[in-house]
Each structure stands twice: as C-alpha cells, then as structure tokens.
Amino acid sequence: MNTRYTAFGAALLATTALTASAVSAETLRWARAAEALTLDPHSQNEGPTTTLMHQIYEPLIIRNMEGEMEPALATSWEPSADDGNVWVFTLREGVTFHGGEEFDSADVVFSLNRAMSETSNFKELLSSVSEVRAAGPYTVEIVTDGPNPLLPNNLTNIMMMDEGWAMANGAEAVQDYAAGEDTFSARNTNGTGPYVLTSREADVRTVLTANSDYWGVGEFPLAVTEIVFTPIQNPATRVAALLTGEVDFIQDVPVQDLARVEEADGMGLATAPQNRNIFFGLNVGAEDLGNDNVEGANPFADVRVREAMNIAINRDAIQQVVMRGQSDPTGAMLPPPVAGWTEELEEYPAYDIEAANALMEEAGYGDGFEVQLDCPNDRYINDEAICQAAVGMFAQIGITVNLSALPRAQHFPLIANGETDFYLLGWGVPTYDSEYVFNFLYHTRTEGRGSWNGTGFSDPEMDEMIVALSSETDLDVRDAAVAELWAMAEEARIYLPIHHQVLNWGISDDWSTVVDADDQVKFKYFEAD
Template sequence: MKKQLALISIFLLALGLASAAGAYRGSLTVVLPDDAPTMDPNVSSSGIGLTIWRWSYDTLVSTDARTGKNVPWLAEKWQKLGPAQYKFWLRKGVKFSDGTPLTTAAIQYTLDRIRDPELKSVQRGFFTDLDRLEFLDDHTFIWHLKQPDNGLLHRLARYFHVISPKVKEGPKTAPARQTFGTGPYILKSWTKGLKMVFEASPSWWGNGLHPDRPKTVSMRPIRESTTRVKALLTGEVDVIRGLGAHQIPEIRRNPGTEVGEVPSVRFFYLSFTNGFGGPFADQKVRQAVLYAIDIESIRKTILGGLGEPIGQVYHPWSYTGFSPAKKPHPHDLAKAKALMKESSYPNGFKATLVGLHGTYPFDKAAAEAMAGMLKRIGIDAAVNAVPFPMYRKLVTAYHTGVQKDPALIFRSWGTHADSPIIWRATTSCKGIWSVTCFKDLDEMNEKAGAIIGPREQQAAFEKLTDTMQERAALGILFRLVDTWGYKKNLRFVPRGDENIFPWEIGVK
C-alpha cells in the first residue's frame, strides 16, 4: 500500500510539473538602454550583459529581490566548512538546453573557461582567490580558497554562469551568439542593435516554481529615454528601464501604465587620473574639486530627486562595509577656492571631464553642471560626453597611460555586492575601470577582504572609506534610484540590483 501511495505521489508530482511547464502565458517585450556586447556569459562584466545572461544561464547562487540576501539556485544548499572552504550540493535532475545533465564536471569546465588565457575574460580577476575545487561526487564539491573570503557567495551569484561542457566540442565563437545554459529561456534569434528573442525552456528545473512566466521574451535596445517612453505609451513594449524625472508624471497619467522606483546598488562618482602625475596627483586639488561640486543641487534639479546621498562605494546589499553614517563631501565653495590656492596649481588648469551620453537620462547634463561648478575654482574642464563604446575606449586609454592629460571620469558602478571587488574594479591601480592609483589603499582593501570576523571586517572597510574621503581618492556623488515603466497588466516588482528576471514577471 505504501509503495502504491508513493507511486501515486510521484505521478501527481510529475503531472503537476508537466502542467506547470506548459503553462507559459503570452509574451513580454523588455527595453534596456543598450545591447549585450555578447551572449558569452564568461567573458565580460557588462551590466547589460549580466542582466540578459541570467535569462539563459543559471548561477550557483541567486539574490532575493527584496532583501539582497543570497538564496539557493543551481546549488540547492551550501555549507561554510571553514574560513576558506565552502561545500556545495548541486540540484539533481537539471539539464542544459543541449540535453547534457548538470554535474560537477560543468562547474570545473566553467571555471577553466573563465581562467583560460585565450578567452581573455575580465572575469578571471574575480576568482583569483580560488585554490582548487574538490569533487566529492557528481553533485557535491568543495570550493577551496587561498585565504578567507566572506564575499564568495555574492561573487558566485553575479559572475559564475554555468555553461555546458559540450561547448568545447563546437566552434569557439558559438557562445557569443547562442546559449548553452540550464536557464529559463533559450535565445532563438538576435538582430544586433534591434531585437533579441527568447523562448521558454520546457526542461528548466524551475518551471514548477514559476508556472505562469512569459513564453516568449523579447529585448529591444533603445538608447534614448524619450524613445523608450514613447514605445511604452503606444503599447509597443511592456517594460522599460531608465526614466528621467520629467517623464514619470506622463507615464503615471496614462491609464494603462505605471512607474516603479527602487533604490539601486549603483553609485555615481568622479575618478581622478592621478597615476601618471599631473594636477590630480595633488591631494589639495582633488579635495578642492569635491568641495566645489554641489551634489545636492545636481541631485534635486538634474536628477529630479532620483538619487540618494551616499559617501562610500558600498551599499545596503554589500555583505560588509556599508554604513549609513558615511556622507559625501559637503558643498563649500570658499573652502574649495582656498584649497586651490594652497595647491601646486593656484592659477588653475585645463582638464577633460569624460562622461557618458545616452546611457542615463541625466548623464550629459550632470557632467556639464559639474564642469560649470569647477570653473568657479579655476579648473576649465571640457566635457567629452560620448556613447558607451567610445567611453569604454577612453577610460581604457587613461587607465593604460595612452592618454595622460588631466582628466576626471564621471562614471558609475553597480550590480555588485562584493565589497573588495568594488574597490578593485573602480579604484585600484590595476582595476579594469580605474584611472587612479593609491597602492596603500589597495593594500587596505585586500587586508579587509581577508578578515574573518564580521565586526572586524566592517570596521576595516569603514576605515578604508574614511581614508578615501580624507585623501579624496574618489568623489562619491550619489546612489541612483532606479526607475521602471511598465504596463499595469503585469505583476512586476522592480529589483534593487538593476536586474530584470522575466520569470519573476506574471501577466494578470
């Protein structure tokens, strides 16, 4: 009798999962400000890419949309065995879109691929602390680190997109245009710069958890915010990201659309080119710049309030380092002028202020406002606001020393809760997005990242923040409030990490 009941239970469960797997509802068109640079999830650290890759690739760990806490995903559970050892249990019965079962072999292959010098992956730097992987069986393994690392789970939630080992049997370029993951959607077509189309994967392990997710998901890259808004109001698309404050009332007045706002993990800052000498190697000049900029004025007028004051590179989702007590430099023009007079450049100088144009509704206007404020202290900053591809080349040129003229970089960092990596990427001497170099601060960051005790680690990162502010190593400006416009017939809750996961969206 017990055996019969067990068989019946298995049958009903299978029937329920089969029903759920076939219960997709309709289509969804999402608009993002740009295209993904590639569909290969192991190469780049693009913010847009990191959003879209999750549609087709699962990570070991995911993030709760409301709390920012780590939650099980491909790893159904984990255990911290010691300061530098984590044990993971993979879900059983999971398959890649090519039919390959998920085992620990895919974990090893994904890691090897990221670390392969031929791939030239910028993600290699996120896993330098790995010592080795120890495989206990096909679904259990231990991640051994070279030193204690409390941020591993956050990194695995963001960058470790598990890819099918069968990829190595095909052309090396295949992952750039096709998908080979265990994720909820499979890429069916991609017209670069125009449209990506994804179809729900009938074999996704999470179908029973999200039974009414959209069957077809399209992504359209639209750079101009006015064009995005028009597409939403005319019904061409369902969800758009990146609204200007002046566009919000129009969307709310429309009977069929709504606006979602959520404090984001993204912060905006000014970075100084100090690694090759020049005016911004002078601490007094950097301090003068920060006191000269009226952050509150920019936040209230140009951003329309869609920004929050923040005086650090960490945010509430960071696993350590964030403190609500840290505030940005106050605006003090008299102090800024006095610091310039005390500096090695009392008569001022010419510089370039590099910024984006079109990625955010306010990006160029904010850069121009800051340039105007700097003129009051004798810094003639010419604004060079360009689209992202050119912007990336300019930042790289200043990072490598190809360009050495005095420059300020107006940029942002987001999508990450891993405290040491935030510093490494934005500010360290070798950071992929850094044009600054403070070797002693880099050392403070690395030491703080290796501390085991949460209280001691928090104190160490707060000390790093205080030193950063004292030295004016970075000019932290504000934390973005992310804005989304969407149709009212959707069940949609904006996430605080800039992601949009279609399987979390339902049609009413």
C-alpha cells in the same frame, strides 16, 4: 502607482510591487536605454549585460527580485567539516543545457576557472579561490586561500557554461572586450536558464523563448513565454513606446516623464533607491596627463586639486535640476545597505566655490587648467546631463573641461585600457559588502584585482588589507579593517561621489513584478494578473 522611498538604507533591500490585469501571459516586450555589450557570460561585469545573461545562463546561487539569495544550479552549500578553507556545493541533478547536454560538476569547474582568467571581468569575485575541483558528478569543492565566509555572496552573477560546447566551438577563453575581440561566445549562447536565445541583431532586437525543459517549471511563475528586447537609447522615444503600447516594460523611465507614466491609463510606475552610486574618477597615478594642457605635471596628483573639485560639485543642484529629485546626493562610494556604510561616510561636503578656488591657488593652479572628461551617454540616468552640469561647476574654479560623451560600448574600454584621465562611472555592489568595492575600484590594477581602477592609484598597505578581508572570520576585526580602509580611501580622494541612483520602472497592466534594487530583471519571476 508611484512610491518614493525616503529611508534609503532600509528601502534599498525592499521592493515595490508593480501590478496589473493580464491580457496575455505570453510575449513581453521589453526596452531599456542600454544594450548588452556581449553574450559571453564572463566578459563584462556590468548591469545590462548581466541582466540579459540571467535570462539565458544561471549561477550556482541567485538573488531573487527581492534581493534574497536562493538556490539555482546548486541546491546547497556549506563549509567543509574537515577543512575551513573549502566550500562544498551540491549541484542540482537532472539539469540540461539548451543544446541538450547534461549539467554536472565538470561544467562548474570549467566555468569558474574560466571566470578567473585574465580577460574575465568577474575575476575579482574569485580572487581568494586557489582551486576548484569536482568531488563527484554533482559535488564541487572550492578551495580558498584561508577561510572565506562571504564566498557564496560572490557567486550570484557568475554563470555556468557547458564545457563541451565551449571546447567544441573554440570558446574556452573569455572574450577580451576591451581589446575589441569578437568570439563565438560573444555571439552565441548555451545556458541552462529559463529562456533560450532565438534571434539577435545587436543594438536592434533580441528574442528569447521559454525553455520547455527548464528545471524550474512548477517552481517559478514563468508566465512570460517570449521576451522581445529592444534597446531604445532616446528617452523620449523609449517612453513613447511604453505609452503607446509598443513595449510593455521599460527599466529606465526618464525623470522628466515620470508624471506622464504615472498618470497614464493602463500603466504602473514604481520608484525605489538603487544599489548603485555615480561618481567621477581621476587619474592620480600618471606623471603627466595625456588629455590636459599642463606640461610635465599631473594636476590630479595633488590632493588639494581633487578636494577643490569635490567641493565645487553642487550635488543638491544636480539632484534638483538634472535629476528632478530622482537621486540621493552622497559623499560615499557605497550605498547604505552595503556592509561598511556609515552615516559619516554618507555626508557630502558643502558646495563652496570660494574655498575651492583657495585650494586651487594653494596647489599652484590658480589660473586653472584644461582637461578632457569622458562620459557615457547611454548607461546611467541622465549621465551626459550630469557631466554637462559638472563642466559648468568646474569652470568656476578655473578648470576648463572638454566633454567627450560616448556610448558605453566605447566608454568602458577607455577605463579598462587606461586611456582616460577623468571619467564618469557608476558602481553597484551585488555582494552587499565593501570588499567588492575595494577589490575592483581601489586595489592596484593587477592580473587578479583592480580591473575597474582607472585612476592609477596604488597603495601597497591598502592592497594588503584588501586581500586580507576575504579570509578574516572575526567579524569585529573585519569591521574595523573595513572602517580603516574607508578612512584611507576618504583621505586619498581618488573618486568624487555624486549621488546614489534611483530606479524608475514602468510596466503595462498586463504584468506584475517587484523592483529589484540591483536593477536585475529576472523574467521567470514575473506574473500575469
């Protein structure tokens, strides 16, 4: 089966079914290009890591495979009747961690405070929180700086840990991944989730087995009783493993092999738009770049250079040649279903080398310059190939780009540590709200916000407006503020959007599932046919 959605905005929240006839309802062998970076559930806010964490740990609220929010470790949540700055969560009773410890409000208080700490990659999601307190063994109150109607949306990927286990094993602090820190929580787990970590050899093989004491037995299919995960970076090897039956499911079918998988006996294929866009980031804040040949100046600090680069990108050619039709070119820094998206933002500029060269001349860089581009080679669909194509495009306006492609385990710390001047990144929006993008990518990098803003960009007026979004309860006022922020972001042009990514999942005829627009596989929803 191959379903290609063309109405991107409507389809991103929809899902595509993959169905099959079952041989066994036990082991599912899973492969994808990227491995989880860590087992610390609060360290790295990035897709493959969060996907593995969702099998082992659980949040208070979860999005199912259709993108709908539903209760997980919290059974209900509502604003306090006495204080509009307080959200009250009622917790699920009778839940135990894999180690046998009982789950209660102390674990929630510990976990959320841990997720707000400096080395957590999730702290922006809780930037409006001033206090987390237990109001009983199964009641938690989250206090915010002003009413925050969207707080529940921010909790769907923040996992709950057992406080006692963390304290006993020196895991109170979140692993500092960017600094190369290795911790107990980066190698060991103790969650409440449907699967228990049985064995793990990082970058080779991870085995999870069904949690027999899981609270969700009887509420979810739980047809998968064992998960064997194998990261396979090489696209040809990955698709061969699927076609020969060595694995049952891959999340990232290579675009060049879609037809082979679609036509293969015993295979299902589904294609759907993803809640993610791919873009280049530019260091606009430095006085002098560290990886260029211009002495004493920063060419990226000139908006004319940034605009020249923007119109030098041939997005249609990337879609047709590099992505083989499996992308949606865009000028926006957010996918269509995210609140704040507009058709005007979505429009991308025409490819215009003549105008781009004129802008370079006007900016004083008519002779061009040389700069390094840092690119991952194992995170996004054809990521390195996108960068290779861009190298040739920028050469047409005199910019000599030296490409450095690294595994994402080495690439992401470059952004986190401010060690890159020009980089490729992808961004999904699990909250489906623009505030998420602004908090992580546009706010000045501070202790609580801007952790993925590797551009050095800082605008105090934007910062103030971004902070105010979380407590604005008048929808019309908030929508106007979001629109103004996007106008300011467009004018700043610190990022160069390329396209929205498209998902391609392949699965054997032993299983059925739906394609999650966030690319977040949750195996407890899989069914055997």
